[in-house]
Amino acid sequence: MLYIVLPIYWKEAGLQSLIEVGILLSVNRFVRLPMNPLVGWLYHRLSLRKGLLIAIVLSVTATVGYGLANSFWIWFILRCIWGMAWSLLKLGGYFTVILCAEDSNRGKWMGTYNGLYRLGSLFGMLLGGFLASTWGITGVTFLFGFTPFLAIPFLFISFEDSHVTNQSRKKLHWNQETKTWLFSRQVMQAVVSGLLIAMLFQGILTSTLSYVIEYHHFELAMLGFVVAGSALSGLLQAFRWTWEPFLATNIGKWSDGEKGRKPYLVIFLFIAGITYSLIPLEVPLLIWLPIVIVLLISATALTTLIDAIASDAAKEGNTVVFMTIYSMMIDMGAALGPLLGYAVIRLQNGLWLTYGGAALILIGVGILWTIRTRESGN
Incomplete structure (x- = not known):
């Protein structure tokens, strides 16, 4: 509000x-x-x-x-x-x-x-x-x-x-077992992926989308009115919030199936990486809008999937400690996103550097999760 x-x-x-x-x-x-x-x-x-x-x-x-x-x-x-x-x-x-x-x-x-x-x-x-x-x-x-x-x-x-978890009070303490589990590859990969997804979507995309629209000089005529860049950005965000209760629930439900969450995560990481790289293109609005809508759908999917993966990991160890750290990393990513985005986007070819760099990060994370999925067999 x-x-x-x-x-x-x-x-x-x-x-x-x-x-x-x-x-x-x-x-x-x-x-x-x-x-x-x-x-x-x-x-x-x-x-x-x-x-x-x-x-x-x-x-x-x-x-x-x-x-x-x-x-x-x-x-x-x-x-x-x-x-x-x-x-x-x-x-x-x-x-x-x-x-x-x-x-x-x-x-x-x-x-x-x-x-x-x-x-x-x-x-x-x-x-x-x-x-x-x-x-x-x-x-x-x-x-x-x-x-x-x-x-x-x-x-x-x-x-x-009752307390958050039915684990014993002893397991809730910060001990060597908790440290070993917390710094395991599985846990660290979930935390770092959550930070990067929050930085790229809650931070960079949300804060720079209206700038990108203005950069492309996009305007949308609706019912005889012209929707300017900032309003169009808000409209796209409103669409995302409208579909999230339905799409996020269904994506989460699909990931509960036999295939698990990681294959879906990898697919949407690659989709997001490709569409992120297309955002700076000088194309007509009717071509550009479907690209950004696919990117926003990917944002919904990735946020849901990485949160679910994090909650899976939390059940394996100290729930409170892990989710506290995970939530803090999400906030850090979302806070760093606008700062990094506007630090780079103002440079020469900054739009391509910002969105191209984000695309490479997403594809790189997708490759790492692909390797992890093949090693673990799920």
Whole structure:
């Protein structure tokens, strides 16, 4: 919601410039990097229900506070609180899937989880943007702020007041066995792949897509109106969030089958690598749009598959430690993506360097997973 509302109503929010808006929209992601280990430590000691209850209280505090904030530093503190809330929510979501799913349906439920919270992003963007024009930023933030209370009954109906994992307390400790497992090739490959996928899709693609559209001078005529580059980028992102609940669930379900997740991961890594390399091409919009749509579909598939592979790995050892590290690497990749993307894209032939380099990374990761799949036999 804030990504749509704050760049327009920043004066009403008590801010002095768009630079402050940019800082506020990114600080919650950066604060999650040091927060994730703390959140993992909390889930060592708290039940899943209690951790999610804390997340709800923090998210209500932050979002309602947006409607009352009248200075940059108050907004800054509230965005840090929201970063903490989201770390609890995201890790709580991962742990819920791992706790409730079986080997035969873990991919399906991981896809469902990812798709549902992306659907929430879509409603936040559309409903927030619409209501802000009539209610103002205070009205919208109050409405959105109190909404998380609706989740509390589900926590008491659906969640036992138990810890994240049924592993023994001894296994949860940081010991030599945990270190050996954590630095094994299987675990490290899942973590590094997750970081790179987040960097390339949540970071570089999401942040530079509107720039690429403007670079190509693309405009889309719809119903007598001309859709400019930034709007077209938002429209494509909205399409992705619309199909994610269905596509992510089905991809996850396919990966639960006999073939496993790795063959699908390899296929989509190569598809993404090829389509990434085609984005800088000077072609008509009607040819370019299907290319970027295939790339966005690949992004949905890769995010779902690598999360499912990570949850599979987490079941083999220290669940809390692994998912904490994995979540932190995802956030790091998403935070590094825009910085690296705009550092390279402004260079001579920067568009080709950025997207060509991303394509090579994806194909390289695909080759490594192909080797890994053949060695392990699945």
